[in-house]
Amino acid sequence: MFIKRFISSVAFISLISALVYFRLSTPTFVLVSVIALLAQWEFYALQEAKGLKLFKKAGVFSGALFFSVAYFNLVKPGVFGHLESVESFAILVVILGVLGRMVFEKERETPVATISLTLFGFFYIPYLLHFISRVIFTIPDQAVSAEPMRGILFAAYMIAVTKVTDIGAYLVGARIGKHKMSPVISPKKTWEGFVAGVLCGLLVSILAVKLLPESLGVLGFGHAIFLGVMLPLISVIGDLVESVIKRDADIKDSGGVIPGIGGCLDLIDSLLYTAPLFYFYLIFFVF
Numbered sequence: 001m002f003i004k005r006f007i008s009s010v011a012f013i014s015l016i017s018a019l020v021y022f023r024l025s026t027p028t029f030v031l032v033s034v035i036a037l038l039a040q041w042e043f044y045a046l047q048e049a050k051g052l053k054l055f056k057k058a059g060v061f062s063g064a065l066f067f068s069v070a071y072f073n074l075v076k077p078g079v080f081g082h083l084e085s086v087e088s089f090a091i092l093v094v095i096l097g098v099l100g101r102m103v104f105e106k107e108r109e110t111p112v113a114t115i116s117l118t119l120f121g122f123f124y125i126p127y128l129l130h131f132i133s134r135v136i137f138t139i140p141d142q143a144v145s146a147e148p149m150r151g152i153l154f155a156a157y158m159i160a161v162t163k164v165t166d167i168g169a170y171l172v173g174a175r176i177g178k179h180k181m182s183p184v185i186s187p188k189k190t191w192e193g194f195v196a197g198v199l200c201g202l203l204v205s206i207l208a209v210k211l212l213p214e215s216l217g218v219l220g221f222g223h224a225i226f227l228g229v230m231l232p233l234i235s236v237i238g239d240l241v242e243s244v245i246k247r248d249a250d251i252k253d254s255g256g257v258i259p260g261i262g263g264c265l266d267l268i269d270s271l272l273y274t275a276p277l278f279y280f281y282l283i284f285f286v287f
Contacts, residue, residue, distance in 0.1 A: 008258050009167055012267070013160070020156040026075070028152060029133050033067040038257070039264040040125040046249040047117050053110060054117040058101050062094040063126035070130050074137035094122055129268060131276040132159075139282055153215045157208050158231065158278045162270050164204045165232040166239065169197030186243040194236060201232035218286060227281070231274050238273030242266070 019028045040063050044056040069090040098118050102111050132155050139151030173193020181189040205228030209216045219227070242265060246252065258267055 009163070013163065016156055016159055020152055023152060025136050025152050028136060028155070029071055029074075032129060032132050033064075033071075035264050035268060036067070036126045036129040037063050039129075039268055040121050042263045042265045043121045043125060043245070044117075046245065046251060047121075049251065050249050052117060053107070053114050054121070055098060055101050055114065056118075058098060059118045059121050062097060062122050066090050066094060066122070066126055067130060067133075070133060074133060091127070095119065098122075125265070125268075125272065128272040128276055131279040132271070134279050135275070135282070139279070139287065153212065154282065157205075157216055158274055159271065160208065161201045161205050161228065161231045162235045162274045165197040165201035165235050166270055167197075168200030169193040169236070172196035182240060182243075185240055185247060189240075189243075197236065198229060198232040201235070202228035204228070205231070223286060227278070230281075231278065234273045234277055235270035238270040241273070242269035 015031075016028075018024075019031070037060055041056065041060055044054055044059060047054055048056065066087075070087060073086045098115055102108065102115055105111075105114075135151050135155045135158065137151070139154050169189070170193065173188065173190040173196070177188075177190025177192045179191045180187065181191050181194055202225070205224045206221075209219050209221070209224040252262075257263055
């Protein structure tokens with residue numbers, strides 16, 4: 001299991017590194033979208049496994065529609081109008097669409113639960129993860145170049161700190177973890193792993209800012225310290241939230257498409273928390 005998890009983690013980090021190295025913002029957006037939609041499908045499958053009814057196809061279609069609108073709005077700013085207004089309108093369409101879908105449903109045994117689960121899957125995964133795309137396309141990169149690049153390096157920084165936190169917590173917790181952090185929600189998580197994960201995330205944050213001064217130097221040492229602690233703490237909460245969902249469905253992993261890790265939802269659970277908070281931190285305190 002460790003070898004599989006290590007290989008999958010290295011493969012994921014290598015893919016992100018290649019996208020960042022070649023400054024491929026649009027392929028990164030596509031990758032984020034595909035992973036989000038697969039994770040959303042897995043979430044719906046977990047609920048169906050419990051015997052609950054929801055609009056799985058309509059929910060995933062809503063996620064794809066939202067990402068499509070977000071892409072054209074982010075890449076071609078001004079075509080549809082202000083960013084917030086366009087995304088708000090897309091969310092309104094999703095909500096009204098799901099509500100309208102119930103009107104034409106023949107079986108209405110649990111209409112409120114069906115609508116709630118469908119919309120929760122949309123907001124929990126596509127909406128939260130799309131903030132990675134916001135970082136890529138709306139946060140300016142500080143690299144010295146003839147043509148300013150987008151914020152793909154900031155997104156890579158956030159992903160690196162978050163995922164290294166996960167990896168550090170897993171490695172240390174699996175080997176020397178003794179004190180259970182949350183026995184009911186996630187029995188394998190330990191306080192030793194938690195501390196190790198935070199320290200690993202902090203180290204990566206400081207190194208990234210120091211080694212890439214032209215790109216991430218705007219963060220400075222103070223931001224690097226704060227984000228190096230804040231992002232790992234938040235990522236742990238995101239991980240535990242998904243553990244609650246899986247525990248409720250009595251399933252260990254959300255899927256099996258990623259060896260050693262599980263499903264796409266298992267891969268991005270912590271990013272669902274760190275991505276939006278990192279974006280607003282940059283907006284409010286950095287730029």
